Amino acid sequence: xxxxxxxxxxxxxxxxxxxxxxxxxENSAFDYFPWYQQFPGxxxxxxxxxxxxxxxxxxxxxxxxxNKREKKLSLHIADSQPxxxxxxxxxxxxxxLGRLHFGAGTQLIVIx
Amino acid sequence: xxxxxxxxxxQIIDMGQMVTxxxxxxxxxxxxxxxxxxxxxxxxxxxxxxNGKVMEKSKLFKDQFSVERPDGSYFTLKIQPTALExxxxxxxxxxxxxxxGEQYFGPGTRLTxx
Numbered sequence: 001x002x003x004x005x006x007x008x009x010x011x012x013x014x015x016x017x018x019x020x021x022x023x024x025x026e027n028s029a030f031d032y033f034p035w036y037q038q039f040p041g042x043x044x045x046x047x048x049x050x051x052x053x054x055x056x057x058x059x060x061x062x063x064x065x066x067n068k069r070e071k072k073l074s075l076h077i078a079d080s081q082p083x084x085x086x087x088x089x090x091x092x093x094x095x096x097l098g099r100l101h102f103g104a105g106t107q108l109i110v111i112x
Numbered sequence: 113x114x115x116x117x118x119x120x121x122x123q124i125i126d127m128g129q130m131v132t133x134x135x136x137x138x139x140x141x142x143x144x145x146x147x148x149x150x151x152x153x154x155x156x157x158x159x160x161x162x163n164g165k166v167m168e169k170s171k172l173f174k175d176q177f178s179v180e181r182p183d184g185s186y187f188t189l190k191i192q193p194t195a196l197e198x199x200x201x202x203x204x205x206x207x208x209x210x211x212x213g214e215q216y217f218g219p220g221t222r223l224t225x226x
Contacts, residue, residue, distance in 0.1 A: 004154070034214070043116065043203055043217030044155070089155070098143055098160040098210045099168060104153065 003027055006090050006103035014111050019077040021106045023090030026071065030092040034100070035064065035075050038087045047088070048075070080110045114138040116218035118204050119186075124224045130192035133221045135204030137187055144187045145205040145215060146179065148172060155203060161187065191223075199225045 005024045013019045025033075031052040036044035050057040050064045050073070057064045063076045077084055087107045091100040117136040125131050137144055146158040159169040161179050176195070181187040187206075191198055201222050205215040 036217075041219065043118075043205075043219045045113075045217070046214045049214075098145065098162075098207070099157040099170070100147075100215065101157065102147075102155040 003101045004090055004092055004103040006088075006106050008106060009104070010107045010109070012109045012111060013080050015080060015082060017080050019080045019084070019108055019110070021075040021077070021088050021090070021108070022072070023074065023103055024070075024072045025092050025101075027092065028071070030094045030101075032093040033064070033066065033073055034091050034093065035062075036089040036091065036102075038089065038105070044089055077108070080108075082110045082112050084108060085110045114141075114216050116204055116206055116216050118202075118218035118221050120221060121219065122222045122224070124226065125194060127196055127225050128193045130190065131194055131223065133189040133191075133202050133204075133223070134186040135188070135206075135218055137204065137206030138208075138216050141206035141208050141216070143167075143207045143210060143213075144179075144181065145207075146189050147203040147205065147217075149201045149203065149220070151200075158189075158202075194223075194225045196225050199223060 007022045034049035035047045037047040038044040048059045048062045061078045066073045087105045089105045090103045093100045119134040144161045147155045149155040158173045178190045201220040203220045204218045207213045207215045
């Protein structure tokens with residue numbers, strides 16, 4: 001049973017556009033939602049995260065919008081750059097738990 | 113930034129053999145994790161480890177799996193014996209704290225069981 005769902009599976013945008021990656025979850029017990037960025041041949045690296053008490057988190061060109069009522073969140077990448085081309089994973093975790101549950105990822109391609 | 117190293121990057125073994133995957137976590141981290149990713153699927157939690165003990169494990173962490181970190185050296189995942197379904201990429205991660213603390217991931221070990 002997949003607890004974290006991501007869409008789309010693949011996304012192609014032009015350089016300079018805003019890429020929007022979506023994520024939904026099922027278990028309300030989790031309160032920590034990180035997004036990880038992964039380049040081929042490397043491990044995932046934390047990009048940005050949000051706690052469920054917030055509805056928005058911004059870090060440079062990256063913004064998470066969080067809707068607790070609908071159990072949805074999205075990652076917006078403004079002014080997309082070719083170097084942003086990677087796979088992005090949404091995950092859920094808890095302050096008292098170590099494990100992270102990952103989605104299947106969105107592969108982002110930014111065309112120059 | 114902090115790096116987690118994994119050795120080897122790729123391992124090919126015959127079904128039934130034993131394999132040990134090695135992880136060199138970030139030096140001051142206290143919590144250690146293994147995740148498994150089958151090709152084309154999401155990464156799935158296997159186990160976490162703290163203070164010499166398994167804290168939590170998933171149903172994927174079969175009886176054939178074991179973890180240890182002897183004398184603060186490598187954090188290891190041992191599979192004995194291996195099965196075909198163990199073929200996957202195994203990611204090690206470490207963190208200073210739990211939950212909202214950032215987990216740093218290694219580049220993964222691709223295990224192929226023939």
